[in-house]
Amino acid sequence: MTAVVAMRLPLSEDLAGFVGLLQRLNVPFRVSEESGEQVLWVPNEELAEQVRSLYQRYPQGDPELTAPAWKPQRGPGFLEQLRLSKMTAAVLLVTFVVAAVTLLGANPTTLRWFTFQDFQLVGSDHVMFIPLADGLAAGQWWRLLTPMLLHFGWLHLAMNAMWYWELGRRIEYRQGGLMLLGLSLGVGLVSNVVQYMVSGPSLFGGLSGVLYGLLGHCWIFQLLAPTPAYRLPKGVVGMMLIWLLVCLSGVIDLLGFGSIANGAHVGGLVVGCATGALGGLLARRKGM
Structure with a gap:
């Protein structure tokens, strides 16, 4: 069809x-x-x-x-x-390829290609990170973006892929594939940098920072210039914001479910709300 x-x-x-x-x-x-x-x-x-x-x-x-x-x-x-969501599908395809190459974070040899900082294993359980400035001086600028493609476990990958498919298609339908790609890369850059500033040298990754950015974009855009594409199911925004607050509280860490990249989530949400406000105001001026 x-x-x-x-x-x-x-x-x-x-x-x-x-x-x-x-x-x-x-x-x-x-x-x-x-x-x-x-x-x-x-x-x-x-x-x-x-x-x-x-x-x-x-x-x-x-x-x-x-x-x-x-x-x-x-x-x-x-x-x-798929035909109508080529950019959404392309981003997910690259994410799946990286997940396969890195064995969902279990292969340190390939994992180090995509981390925010290069690292070396010292012994069996100690990681020594290469200073970020050294990596950038060596031309490894891709590291500012590639952590968004990393995932650690099937559940991590499945949940992020599901939400990217849901939110990415909406933005691609409404504003086009190039806008979706620009938002994904821009939000990914900001969320990675903010996470690094918060946590310092560490292993982090995933599309969740980008997802909070896309969520914020759709949410604020819809408030300023309502459009069917950005009409999210009732309760989605509230649920995601409550989950963000729960993660910020430290409860997830205390329960032993692993560390959460809160800096990436907050950074992504802020920049996504800003782009949504800009896009919504422009659309409103055009009379849409």
Whole structure:
């Protein structure tokens, strides 16, 4: 199944009422911004014709209309979601490759390629870190980013991959793949640096700092310029913020579940909220 364009409308056109109507009718769709226009996508041409006809009759939505004029159709399948989420899938693919190469952190020989600081093993249980300045002087600038690709255990990888797939697709649908990549790299850089400043030389990694950044971006953007793509399930933001506070309290460490990269989480959330505020304000000025 290939998504098709149902309508192209100016950015000044208010689609909120019509989008609400499509949601009540259980019509699968998404809205993106391309070349200064709002583009409404649906799974097939037949449904596109019906949506165009419906818009001609009810451009502002119709609160009295409660019964669909067609049978609800299935949403896009997994392969179609992959096609529409190429950047999200690409980031996850690289993450999975790094997880395989490093054996989820169990192979120190390959693990050291991706850590924030290079290190050497002294004996069987002691790690000696190479100063960050030495690594950067040697041209190892990739280390500022690559810890976001490291994961330590299947559960760590699975949870982060699941949330990146959920949040990354939303941003890619709404603002494009390049925006998602830029956000991921920018948030990853900030969260890694903040974690290093908080913890000093240590082994840390994972997409969770980036995830808090993407969450903050969607959350604040949605508050300033509501859009269907960033309408997160009820309670998600609250749950993630409560989990952040629990981790900051030190309870997780005391219970012996391992160290949490709190610096990365907080740094990612702050920068994500900032980008969400900027993006939301710009979208609001454009009248979206």
